[in-house]
Amino acid sequence: MNFDRLKSEIKLITFFSEEELASLSALFSEVNLKKNEFLLKEGQVCNFVAFVTKGTLIYYKLLDSGKELTTDFAFAGDWVCNNQSRLCKISSALSIKAIEESQLLVIRTEDLEDCYKRYPQTERLGRILMEQSFIKIAAQTVDLQTISASDRYNKMLRDYPDVFQKVPLHYIANYLGIAPKSLSRIRKNP
């Protein structure tokens, strides 16, 4: 069942025969995380790419002040990893943890590299997922530099219409860089 969603996602992007798709899927392992369990901890090198089949995860980093800053969310259907750590093989500057019971399909970097060689059409998948990751980080960077918390809130609602059903308010406030009280105010007067 979980693998069906992964296969559909891959088929949307590139062509694999059913046989190839079965071999590719076999390289993914199922990982179940309970609430507050980690997929990746700050300081570890990210040596995987994961596909979320159920649940919600957050990316966050620990600031010098000791506070946590939520930098991103991931929901069912999203791909999850720390690309900077994975591509540069450096320690991750952030952690990724489940904020509710979650299920993921995880492929290790070395198996992915092997796929690029064995199934050249994996390159298309890799290229398009990197383009999507680039678009996301570029938009986040511009937003952080230029737009208000209220505009970021509206943008978030547009990108993730059901985020308030899935993510506790304090994580969203933290992501927007504002106090939970301010977020409640913005929600009343968007």
Add this chain to the structure above:
Amino acid sequence: MNFDRLKSEIKLITFFSEEELASLSALFSEVNLKKNEFLLKEGQVCNFVAFVTKGTLIYYKLLDSGKELTTDFAFAGDWVCNNQSRLCKISSALSIKAIEESQLLVIRTEDLEDCYKRYPQTERLGRILMEQSFIKIAAQTVDLQTISASDRYNKMLRDYPDVFQKVPLHYIANYLGIAPKSLSRIRKNP
């Protein structure tokens, strides 16, 4: 001569036969820019990817204050475009201009898309260049949020040892977000 450097660059990343490489190269046009001429202007949609064979270019954006902020540089051997504008087909939030006489080989987005179909190995080139772009923007974002002008200066010297031979001081100061006088001070006491 210019095309030789492009071909070597492509061969470093992926396999093309000489015949394929010739067909691929034929899709690139030579563009010569004089000092202060634009490759891309803010507000235009970036519909190309370019490879610098000679010269120096800067990326910059016009701030609300009316000042220009240099966000990146490009030298011979670098690929140049505004990926966010190109991939999302949206107006570019920044301009790219030559700060000395420069030569580029430019491929239009639609020809590149066509290459992905005709020569699947182009996907590998696309994937790896996107990974490099991702690594660059991710590092810049973290740097902007976390490290001092002095550390950014040292990092720049490490990444581009001859930047002071190629780029006038005021652009570098602008990129580092400091006054030219402060940069002179840092250079004396790195």
